Amino acid sequence: MANSVDPLTExxxxxxxxxxxxxxxxxxxxxxxxxxxxxxxxxGKGKSSSAFGMVVRALGHDMKVAVVQFIKGAMETGEERFxxxxxxxxxxxxMGEGFTWDTQDRARDIEICEVAWSQAKSFLQDxxxxxxxxxxxxxxxxxxYLAFDVIRKDIETRCExxxxxxxxxxxxxxxxxxxxxxTEMTLVKHAFDKGIQAQAxxxx
Amino acid sequence: MANSVDPLTExxxxxxxxxxxxxxxxxxxxxxxxxxxxxxxxxGKGKSSSAFGMVVRALGHDMKVAVVQFIKGAMETGEERFxxxxxxxxxxxxMGEGFTWDTQDRARDIEICEVAWSQAKSFLQDxxxxxxxxxxxxxxxxxxYLAFDVIRKDIETRCExxxxxxxxxxxxxxxxxxxxxxTEMTLVKHAFDKGIQAQAxxxx
Numbered sequence: 001m002a003n004s005v006d007p008l009t010e011x012x013x014x015x016x017x018x019x020x021x022x023x024x025x026x027x028x029x030x031x032x033x034x035x036x037x038x039x040x041x042x043x044g045k046g047k048s049s050s051a052f053g054m055v056v057r058a059l060g061h062d063m064k065v066a067v068v069q070f071i072k073g074a075m076e077t078g079e080e081r082f083x084x085x086x087x088x089x090x091x092x093x094x095m096g097e098g099f100t101w102d103t104q105d106r107a108r109d110i111e112i113c114e115v116a117w118s119q120a121k122s123f124l125q126d127x128x129x130x131x132x133x134x135x136x137x138x139x140x141x142x143x144x145y146l147a148f149d150v151i152r153k154d155i156e157t158r159c160e161x162x163x164x165x166x167x168x169x170x171x172x173x174x175x176x177x178x179x180x181x182x183t184e185m186t187l188v189k190h191a192f193d194k195g196i197q198a199q200a201x202x203x204x
Numbered sequence: 205m206a207n208s209v210d211p212l213t214e215x216x217x218x219x220x221x222x223x224x225x226x227x228x229x230x231x232x233x234x235x236x237x238x239x240x241x242x243x244x245x246x247x248g249k250g251k252s253s254s255a256f257g258m259v260v261r262a263l264g265h266d267m268k269v270a271v272v273q274f275i276k277g278a279m280e281t282g283e284e285r286f287x288x289x290x291x292x293x294x295x296x297x298x299m300g301e302g303f304t305w306d307t308q309d310r311a312r313d314i315e316i317c318e319v320a321w322s323q324a325k326s327f328l329q330d331x332x333x334x335x336x337x338x339x340x341x342x343x344x345x346x347x348x349y350l351a352f353d354v355i356r357k358d359i360e361t362r363c364e365x366x367x368x369x370x371x372x373x374x375x376x377x378x379x380x381x382x383x384x385x386x387t388e389m390t391l392v393k394h395a396f397d398k399g400i401q402a403q404a405x406x407x408x
Contacts, residue, residue, distance in 0.1 A: 008310075009310045009311070012310045012347070013310065038249075039392075040250060041392075042390070044387040044388065044389075045242075045254070045385060045387045046244060046250055046251075046254030046257070046387050046389065047250075048257065049253070049254040049255075049256075049257030049258050049261070050249070050250030050253040050254035050257055050389075051253075051257065052253075052256075052257035052260050052261075053250070053252065053253030053254055053255065053256030053257040053259075053260070053283070054253050055257075055260075056256050056257075056259075056260060056282065056283050056286050056287070057253070057256075057281065057282035057283050057286070058282065059282070059286045060281065060282030060283055060284070060285035060286035060287075061282045061285075077261065077264065078260065078261035078262065078263070078264030078265045079257070079260050079261050079264055080264070081264035081265075082260050082261070082263045082264035083260070083264075106212075106213045106216045106217065107213070143216070176392065176393075179393070180393075180394075181249060181393060181394050182391075182392035182393045182394075183248040183249045183250050183389050183390065183391060183392060184248065184389070184390040184392050185248075185250065185254075185387050185388070185389055185390075186246070186387065186388040186389075186390055187386075187387060188243075188245075188380065188386035188387060188388050189380075189383070189384075189385060189386050190384075190385050190386075
């Protein structure tokens, strides 16, 4: 009975075969190639972390990366400390000054965002950079610290083939329309709500 | 009129003040400290990337990290290539052999997952390791390649203070119940569906 297959295995093999055919077809069809605009938004965790994970992937492919942080950045994060070890591969610009509810000054926030955007724009026009991460830009956009039309134009006219990742909750609808890939991170549950403080190395 | 404030700024300041009070209160209340179990699930992108972003953060805090990949891993990814530059800080074990619809062999998949789990278990019992990433474990669990009760016991009895991140679509309900923080990544749209092929350095 060497060839007998149990029903669970048989069912599984059928499903996998169908899925493989579907994926092969999709992969065959997907032949376009271009610089992507990716957006990570939503109230859940992982929007910035996911972007930094993609930075790691890009660095593993010997790509050159630039990061502009729009809102966070008053305190040096673990990511910044780590990436600063590779100044030839990644430029990390923390332009924000803490969360807006800590600064309590709209005029100053706008000024900081505008300086951060000039920095971002110079990366978008630098063809030695393969991936630009605009961390927490969505927050700056949703507070109207920056005019969306300016941002759109600068992203649309960026260097050919350059990838851009935009993170932050509250991505404006127009940005979602522009984007190639959009992921929404949804909070299912959070340790913080159970009274567990943010853990260094994991959440800070 | 140096002190006059426009209505938009005034409204914004009020909202920010209220938000700051709320956050301060929450931070004050959250004093617990423990090793966290984090789960990234859902059909969207960024589940593994987000975990790798947290790895970067942990490395920036001089933590020691171990990664076990359960399903992917037939081809060396950018992440693996990059993290392999730091063998003293991170141990990266790619145990899977490609997606299951490529292998088409349930018995072999189970065997591979069991070997991967022994590896994972040894990390969970190693108190020199601060963070263990169990990448795509959810997929192995949802196909019942591994028994959930075994996994639960080994995670629950891991070293004190050790953080664990589990990724992959289809996280079982019991794992979500066990977890401290759960994020669901939802696909809003994907370049692949527009016929753009996966881009090396961004998606591979």
